[in-house]
Amino acid sequence: MGVISTSSRDAESRPVMARVPLVKAAVLGAVILLLALLVVQPFGWVLFNSLHDDATGAWTLNNYARVVRSAELIEPLVNSLILAAATALIAVGIGVPLAWLVSRTDLPFRRTIRVLTLTAFVTPSFIGATGWILLAAPNSGWLNTAWRWLAGEGAGAPLNIYSMAGAIFVCGIYTVPYSFTMVSSALDEMAVELEDAATTLGCGVLRTMVSITIPLAAPAVIASFILSFIQGLTLFGVPAFLLTPTGIPVVTTKLAEFYQLFPPEIYLAAAYCMPLLLVTGALFWMRRRYLGRKQYVTISGKTRAGRQIRLGGWRWPALFLALLMPLLSVFLPYAALLLVSLTRAWGQGLSWENLSLYWYWWAIFGNSETHTAIVNSLVYSTLGATLCVALGTLVAYIVERRLMVGASLLGAVATVPIVIPGIVLSVGFFAAYTRAPLNLYGTPLLLIAAFAATFLPIAYSHGGSILKGIGPELERAARSLGAGEARTFLSITLPLMGGGLVSGWFLVFIPIIRELSVAVFLITPKTNVMTTLIYNAKDGGNYEAVCAMSVLLLLITLFLVAVARPLAGLTGARRTSRKTATAAGVPS
Amino acid sequence: MSGIRITNLRKSFGSYTALRGIDLQVPNGTLLALLGPSGCGKSTTLQLLAGFESPTEGEIWADDVLLSSPRGVLPPERRGISLVFQNYAVWPHKTVAENVAFGLSIRRLPKAEIAERLTRALRTVRLESLRDRYPSELSGGQQQRVALARALVVEPSILLLDEPLSNLDAHLREEMRFEIRQVHDLLGITTVYVTHDQSEALVTADRIAVMKAGAVQQFGTPEDVFERPANAFVARFIGSNNELSGTGEGEGSIRIGDRVLTAPDRSGVARGGSVSLCVRPSKVRLDDDGGLSCNSLPGTIVRSAYLGEHRDVLVDIGEGRTIRAFVPPERRYGPGAVTTVHLPIDACQILAPSA
Numbered sequence: 043m044g045v046i047s048t049s050s051r052d053a054e055s056r057p058v059m060a061r062v063p064l065v066k067a068a069v070l071g072a073v074i075l076l077l078a079l080l081v082v083q084p085f086g087w088v089l090f091n092s093l094h095d096d097a098t099g100a101w102t103l104n105n106y107a108r109v110v111r112s113a114e115l116i117e118p119l120v121n122s123l124i125l126a127a128a129t130a131l132i133a134v135g136i137g138v139p140l141a142w143l144v145s146r147t148d149l150p151f152r153r154t155i156r157v158l159t160l161t162a163f164v165t166p167s168f169i170g171a172t173g174w175i176l177l178a179a180p181n182s183g184w185l186n187t188a189w190r191w192l193a194g195e196g197a198g199a200p201l202n203i204y205s206m207a208g209a210i211f212v213c214g215i216y217t218v219p220y221s222f223t224m225v226s227s228a229l230d231e232m233a234v235e236l237e238d239a240a241t242t243l244g245c246g247v248l249r250t251m252v253s254i255t256i257p258l259a260a261p262a263v264i265a266s267f268i269l270s271f272i273q274g275l276t277l278f279g280v281p282a283f284l285l286t287p288t289g290i291p292v293v294t295t296k297l298a299e300f301y302q303l304f305p306p307e308i309y310l311a312a313a314y315c316m317p318l319l320l321v322t323g324a325l326f327w328m329r330r331r332y333l334g335r336k337q338y339v340t341i342s343g344k345t346r347a348g349r350q351i352r353l354g355g356w357r358w359p360a361l362f363l364a365l366l367m368p369l370l371s372v373f374l375p376y377a378a379l380l381l382v383s384l385t386r387a388w389g390q391g392l393s394w395e396n397l398s399l400y401w402y403w404w405a406i407f408g409n410s411e412t413h414t415a416i417v418n419s420l421v422y423s424t425l426g427a428t429l430c431v432a433l434g435t436l437v438a439y440i441v442e443r444r445l446m447v448g449a450s451l452l453g454a455v456a457t458v459p460i461v462i463p464g465i466v467l468s469v470g471f472f473a474a475y476t477r478a479p480l481n482l483y484g485t486p487l488l489l490i491a492a493f494a495a496t497f498l499p500i501a502y503s504h505g506g507s508i509l510k511g512i513g514p515e516l517e518r519a520a521r522s523l524g525a526g527e528a529r530t531f532l533s534i535t536l537p538l539m540g541g542g543l544v545s546g547w548f549l550v551f552i553p554i555i556r557e558l559s560v561a562v563f564l565i566t567p568k569t570n571v572m573t574t575l576i577y578n579a580k581d582g583g584n585y586e587a588v589c590a591m592s593v594l595l596l597l598i599t600l601f602l603v604a605v606a607r608p609l610a611g612l613t614g615a616r617r618t619s620r621k622t623a624t625a626a627g628v629p630s
Numbered sequence: 631m632s633g634i635r636i637t638n639l640r641k642s643f644g645s646y647t648a649l650r651g652i653d654l655q656v657p658n659g660t661l662l663a664l665l666g667p668s669g670c671g672k673s674t675t676l677q678l679l680a681g682f683e684s685p686t687e688g689e690i691w692a693d694d695v696l697l698s699s700p701r702g703v704l705p706p707e708r709r710g711i712s713l714v715f716q717n718y719a720v721w722p723h724k725t726v727a728e729n730v731a732f733g734l735s736i737r738r739l740p741k742a743e744i745a746e747r748l749t750r751a752l753r754t755v756r757l758e759s760l761r762d763r764y765p766s767e768l769s770g771g772q773q774q775r776v777a778l779a780r781a782l783v784v785e786p787s788i789l790l791l792d793e794p795l796s797n798l799d800a801h802l803r804e805e806m807r808f809e810i811r812q813v814h815d816l817l818g819i820t821t822v823y824v825t826h827d828q829s830e831a832l833v834t835a836d837r838i839a840v841m842k843a844g845a846v847q848q849f850g851t852p853e854d855v856f857e858r859p860a861n862a863f864v865a866r867f868i869g870s871n872n873e874l875s876g877t878g879e880g881e882g883s884i885r886i887g888d889r890v891l892t893a894p895d896r897s898g899v900a901r902g903g904s905v906s907l908c909v910r911p912s913k914v915r916l917d918d919d920g921g922l923s924c925n926s927l928p929g930t931i932v933r934s935a936y937l938g939e940h941r942d943v944l945v946d947i948g949e950g951r952t953i954r955a956f957v958p959p960e961r962r963y964g965p966g967a968v969t970t971v972h973l974p975i976d977a978c979q980i981l982a983p984s985a
Contacts, residue, residue, distance in 0.1 A: 513717065513719065515715040515716075515717060515719035516719045516721055518680070518682055518706070518713065518715070518719070519713065519715060519719040519721070519777075519780070520721075520732065521681075521682075521705070521706040521707050522680055522681075522706050522707070522709075522711060522712055522713040522781075522790075523707075523712065523732055523733035523736060523780065523781075523784055524707045524708075524733055524736040524737060524784065525707055525732075525736050526705075526707050529736070533732075534721060537723045538721070538722070538723055540723070
C-alpha cells in the first residue's frame with residue numbers, strides 16, 4: 043500500500059503535475075508589486091522628472107544643464123564633499139584608535155565605553171546638533187559663557203557651531219560610532235591564532251600589531267571610511283540646523299530649498315539628486331569591490347578573548363582620551379538638552395523655582411500638535427518596521443531559496459535604497475505619490491511606505507543572514523513529509539527565524555523613529571512625526587519644547603535598544619540552541 | 631510500497647554535467663546503495679528522486695507513476711517518499727514527539743491514530759523516554775533515530791537515506807548499519823541509501839550501484855561488485871586492491887612493462903587497448919610456492935606494517951610499480967629483503983579502467 047494517492051495513469055508520459063501553487067504565485071506577485079511600488083516607482087519618477095521641463099512637461103536635458111552651469115548649484119556640491127571628507131577623516135581618525143583600545147588593550151572601563159559609543163550611535167545627529175547649539179552657539183552658548191567667566195568678559199566667544207567647522211565637528215562625532223563598531227567587531231572576530239602564530243615565530247607585541255593585526259583590520263577600516271564619507275554626504279539634519287542659518291549650502295539642504303520655493307522646482311531638484319546618487323553609488327560599488335577581493339576579512343577562528351596589550355602607565359591618559367568622545371557626543375549635549383527641557387522658561391536661568399516637568403507634560407498631553415506627532419511616530423514606526431521586515435524577509439527567502447527565475451534581481455532591487463540618500467528617496471516618494479492614481483499625500487500610508495523603503499536593505503540583508511544559518515534540509519525534510527511550500531515556510535522556516543526576526547524588527551524600528559530626511563517633504567500637519575516636528579519647531583524659538591521632544595525621542599530610542607538586545611536573544615532560546623541550528627545548517 | 635525505475639537520467643547544472651544518463655531498476659522492497667566518491671552524482675540522483683531537482687533528460691517512475699521528467703516534476707510533498715538527511719535535519723524548535731508527528735498531522739489523521747503511530751514509531755527507534763526533549767538535548771545518534779522515525783512514521787512508499795551515518799562516530803556507525811538493515815527487513819520499504827563508505831554499502835544493501843563522474847559503473851549484488859568488479863575503478867573503490875596498468879595482449883594476457891602476465895580477461899577491451907590487472911592484497915602471496923598457477927614476480931620489500939590481524943607488506947616489483955600484500959602476522963619482513971610475489975591467476979582479473 044503506497045501513500046501516493048495519485049491514481050496511476052497510462053503510458054502518457056507526463057508526470058501528474060502539481061496544482062498551480064496559488065499561494066506561492068500570490069505571494070510572489072505581492073512581493074514584486076510592493077518592490078515596484080516602494081523602490082522602482084519613486085526612483086523611476088526621480089529619473090523621469092529630472093528629464094522633464096517644469097513648465098511644459100516636455101523631455102529635456104535642461105535641468106542637468108542648469109546643475110552643471112550654475113555656480114550657485116556647484117558650490118553646495120563642493121561643500122558637501124568637504125563635509126563628507128572631513129567627517130570620514132574624523133570618524134576613522136578617532137574611531138579606529140578607540141576600537142583598538144577597547145578591543146585589544148587593558149584599558150579600564152572598556153565595557154562602559156562600548157555602551158556609551160552605542161548610545162552615541164543611536165543618537166540622531168540632528169538632536170546632537172540641537173544640543174551643541176545650546177553649548178556652542180556664538181555668544182550665548184554655554185561653553186562660550188563658561189569661557190568668558192574663566193577668561194574675563196573681554197575674551198569674546200571662541201566657539202561658533204553655526205559654521206562649516208561646527209558642522210564637521212558634529213557630523214564627525216556622531217559618525218565615529220560607525221567606524222568604531224565596524225573596526226572593533228573586525229578586531230573581535232579576528233582569529234587569535236593568526237596573531238599567536240606570529241608571536242610563536244618570535245614576533246614582539248608591536249611587530250605583531252604592525253604586520254598582522256593592522257593589515258587584517260585594514261578592509262574594515264577602509265570600509266568604515268567609505269561609509270562615514272557617505273554619511274557625511276547624505277546627512278540632512280545637521281547641515282540644516284548648523285549651516286543653513288549662516289547661508290552655507292550643501293546638496294541636501296539645497297534640495298530642501300527647491301521645495302520651499304514658489305513654485306517649487308521639483309524637476310530641477312530631481313536632476314540635482316543625480317550627482318549625489320552618482321557619488322554614493324560609486325562609493326558603495328568601490329566598497330563592495332574592495333571587500334569582495336579581500337575575502338580574509340571574515341576569516342575567523344575560535345573567537346576567544348585575544349591577548350591584551352598592557353598599556354602600563356598609559357592606561358589612565360588613554361582612558362581620558364577615550365572618554366572624550368562620549369563626553370562630546372553624549373554627556374554634554376544630553377545634559378544641555380535635559381537641563382533646558384526641565385526649565386519652565388530657559389531665559390530665567392537655572393533656579394529651583396524654574397525647574398519643572400511642564401514641557402514634558404505639555405508635549406505629551408498639553409499640546410495636540412506634539413501629542414499627535416508622538417503618537418504618529420510610534421504608530422508609523424511600528425507599522426513601517428513591520429512592513430519592512432515582512433517584505434525584506436520574504437525577498438530574502440525568495441532569493442536564498444531561488445523560488446523564481448530572476449530571484450536575485452529582486453534582491454538587487456531590495457538593496458537599491460542603500461545607495462539612495464534619504465532626502466532623494468523623499469524627493470522620489472513626493473514625486474510618485476502626490477499624483478493620481480496613487481495620491482497618498484497627507485495620508486499615514488505615504489510615510490509608512492517611505493520608511494519601509496528606506497530601511498528595506500537592512501531588513502533584507504538581515505533576513506538573508508538568518509536564512510543562511512538555516513539549512514535548506516530542514517525545509518526539505520518537511521516537504522518530503524508532505525508539507526507544501528507555504529506550510530513549510532510557516533511551520534518550519536518562520537519559527538526558526540523567530541528570534542532573529544525580532545532583532546531585525548528593532549534594527550529597523552530604531553532608525554525609523556529617528557529618521558528625519560525621508561520624512562521631511564512627505565509630512566503634513568496631520569501626519570507630522572517627532573523628528574519633523576523638532577526640525578520645524580526649532581526655528582520657532584521654543585527651545586524648551588524642542589528639547590523636551592528631543593529628550594523624549596532619545597528616551598524612547600534608548601529604551602528600545604535596551605529592550606531589544608536581551609529580547610532578541612530570549613525568543614526561542616530554550617528550544618533553539620545555537621549549536622543545533624548551526625549543526626543542522628551544515629551543508630552536505 | 632513501490633519499485634523504482636530510472637531511465638536515461640541526465641542532469642546538468644549550467645555547463646557542469648552531474649549525471650550522464652543513468653538507468654536503474656529497483657524492485658519493490660529492495661535496499662539499493664548508491665556508492666561512489668564525492669562528486670560522483672549519487673546525491674544529485676537522490677535529490678532528483680526526492681523531487682527537489684528536475685531532470686535535464688530521462689524519467690523516474692515509481693511503479694507505473696511517472697514522478698519526474700524534463701516536462702514536469704511531481705512536487706516532493708506529493709511523492710510519498712521520505713528522506714533522511716546527512717545532518718539529520720531534525721527541527722530544533724520542535725520536540726522529539728513533534729518532529730516525528732509532523733508528517734502525520736500534515737496528513738490530518740485522527741488524533742488517536744497520530745498518538746498511536748507516534749508511540750509505535752518512537753518505540754521502534756527506542757526513543758519513548760525522550761519524546762519531550764528538544765534536539766539540542768540529544769546526542770548525534772539519538773537525533774539520527776529521530777530523523778529515521780520521522781521518515782518512517784508516515785509509511786512512505788520509498789525511503790531515501792543520504793549518507794545517514796557519516797556524522798556519527800565510528801563505533802556508533804557500525805552499530806547503526808545493522809540497525810538500518812534490521813528496520814528494512816522489518817518494514818520492507820524500497821530504500822535508496824547513498825554512501826561513500828563501501829563497507830556500509832556491503833552490509834546494508836541488496837543491490838549496489840557504484841557511481842563515478844555521473845555514470846553507473848556497475849549495478850549488482852554486493853558479491854558481484856566485490857568479486858567480479860566491472861572495471862578497475864570498481865575494484866579500486868570497493869575493498870583494497872592492487873592495480874597494474876598495461877596493454878591488452880589478447881587471450882587473457884596483459885603486458886606490463888616488459889612482462890606479460892595472465893589472468894581471466896573481463897575487460898572487453900581489444901588487443902592493444904589499455905587495461906589493468908587487478909588483484910586483492912589478501913590474495914597475494916609472498917615467497918612460499920603453493921603450487922598453484924601463479925604470476926610470479928621478483929621484488930624487494932619496501933615496508934611492512936603490523937596490523938594485528940595481518941601484516942600489510944609493500945613490495946617493489948621494479949619499474950616504479952608496487953604490490954601490496956596482506957600476509958599472516960607471524961611472518962616478518964624487513965625493508966630491503968628480496969622476495970618473490972605470487973599473484974594466483976584465479977584471483978587476478980584483467981579489467982578496463984572505467985566505464
